[in-house]
Amino acid sequence: MIHSGHHFLQIPGPTNVPDRILRAMDRAVIDHRGPEFAKLGQEVLEGLKSVFRTTNPVLIFPASGTGAWEAAIVNTLSPGDRVLLFETGHFSQLWRQIAERFGIEVEYVPGNWRSGASPSEVEARLAADAQHSLKAVMVVHNETSTGVTSRVAEVRQAMNRARHPALLLVDTISSLGSIDYRHDEWEVDVTVAGSQKGLMLPPGLSFNAVSSKALSANTRARLPRSYWDWKEMLAANRAGFFPFTPATNLLFGLREALSMLLEEGLANVFRRHDRHAAATRAAVRAWGLTIVCEDPREYSSSLTAVFVPEGHDADRLRKIILEKFDMSLGAGLSQLAGKVFRIGHLGSFSDLMLAGTLSGVEMGLRLAGVPHSGGGVLAAFDILVTETSESSLHLSP
Numbered sequence: 534m535i536h537s538g539h540h541f542l543q544i545p546g547p548t549n550v551p552d553r554i555l556r557a558m559d560r561a562v563i564d565h566r567g568p569e570f571a572k573l574g575q576e577v578l579e580g581l582k583s584v585f586r587t588t589n590p591v592l593i594f595p596a597s598g599t600g601a602w603e604a605a606i607v608n609t610l611s612p613g614d615r616v617l618l619f620e621t622g623h624f625s626q627l628w629r630q631i632a633e634r635f636g637i638e639v640e641y642v643p644g645n646w647r648s649g650a651s652p653s654e655v656e657a658r659l660a661a662d663a664q665h666s667l668k669a670v671m672v673v674h675n676e677t678s679t680g681v682t683s684r685v686a687e688v689r690q691a692m693n694r695a696r697h698p699a700l701l702l703v704d705t706i707s708s709l710g711s712i713d714y715r716h717d718e719w720e721v722d723v724t725v726a727g728s729q730k731g732l733m734l735p736p737g738l739s740f741n742a743v744s745s746k747a748l749s750a751n752t753r754a755r756l757p758r759s760y761w762d763w764k765e766m767l768a769a770n771r772a773g774f775f776p777f778t779p780a781t782n783l784l785f786g787l788r789e790a791l792s793m794l795l796e797e798g799l800a801n802v803f804r805r806h807d808r809h810a811a812a813t814r815a816a817v818r819a820w821g822l823t824i825v826c827e828d829p830r831e832y833s834s835s836l837t838a839v840f841v842p843e844g845h846d847a848d849r850l851r852k853i854i855l856e857k858f859d860m861s862l863g864a865g866l867s868q869l870a871g872k873v874f875r876i877g878h879l880g881s882f883s884d885l886m887l888a889g890t891l892s893g894v895e896m897g898l899r900l901a902g903v904p905h906s907g908g909g910v911l912a913a914f915d916i917l918v919t920e921t922s923e924s925s926l927h928l929s930p
């Protein structure tokens with residue numbers, strides 16, 4: 534079917550790339566060893582720090598987020614090391630797989646894919662590890678397969694209460710630039726991120742923000758690494774360069790994305806995401822459908838995952854919405870396949886884009902014959918037209 538107007542890309546990343554960023558990238562490639570590049574490199578490496586909320590270095594790899602996952606592991610750990618990783622969903626499972634392929638022994642804390650990492654469980658497991666054989670705690674901040682966040686600040690407090698020296702490695706691939714996150718304040722040792730979600734860029738860049746403790750662990754870590762080696766990257770970055778050919782035009786886009794985020798103000802960016810998430814949840818509740826995330830403290834502001842009623846197929850619903858309304862929604866992944874659809878409301882996004890998105894879902898529910906009540910879009914309007922305090926956005930019933 535031929536559609537006019539623009540496609541609605543409402544998967545939870547890659548997200549809609551704003552025209553400003555597309556225009557910033559639409560230019561001739563420059564010499565990546567020349568003075569113009571050095572200025573660009575230094576600007577983005579410095580600018581990124583404010584988004585991660587760190588004064589330490591942030592490393593940029595030309596790669597998808599998976600590369601930054603691998604970089605975090607190979608730069609800090611040694612073969613046979615033990616780590617604690619929480620089962621939050623599909624993405625925790627994939628991160629576990631990478632660690633195990635490198636010979637890391639993963640203590641995988643089982644979860645029901647509806648809740649985040651438990652700070653009390655972190656404390657109990659670390660307190661029981663008197664020998665300090667656990668070398669890292671690994672947490673996915675925003676589990677993109679379920680729309681559940683983990684409370685990273687509380688995880689860090691639990692680690693400190695247990696007085697355990699393990700590193701804290703956090704995946705912020707679908708939260709950075711969308712949900713409040715503080716690398717330094719929360720004493721995170723490695724933050725993993727990617728370009729294609731809150732940063733509003735196409736896929737292709739991935740990031741490691743590091744702590745001094747992570748840099749010191751790097752000098753002892755014995756896992757094999759070459760492309761992902763922090764040492765070579767940090768040495769070249771000092772002058773704004775890279776040890777290999779960087780993704781030059783994505784970096785022009787990144788410079789623009791950082792300007793946009795800072796112009797809006799990070800606090801406003803997070804508030805916008807919180808509002809859109811609250812409005813989406815209001816719609817889902819009015820439809821009478823179930824949100825995957827169980828605990829209001831763990832609601833994601835970048836996406837909402839929704840169960841379709843038993844006996845109905847979420848993929849058929851998504852197919853109808855794509856064909857009829859030219860809108861892509863996120864699929865249920867792994868054990869949630871066919872049971873769940875995911876509404877992405879992160880990145881470059883506005884009230885009217887959300888209203889259009891929710892209208893497409895509500896019309897799709899009707900067309901697909903999924904049992905629901907009408908009025909979800911109107912319920913979302915109530916949130917969109919009301920100024921609501923931040924805390925009530927998170928916890929509204």
Ligand SMILES: Cc1ncc(COP(=O)(O)O)c(C=O)c1O
Nearest residue numbers: 597598599624675677706707727
């Ligand atoms: C939370 C999370 N971690 C890791 C990844 C993997 O990133 P990529 O697909 O960019 O390699 C994704 C991708 O969506 C993600 O959402």
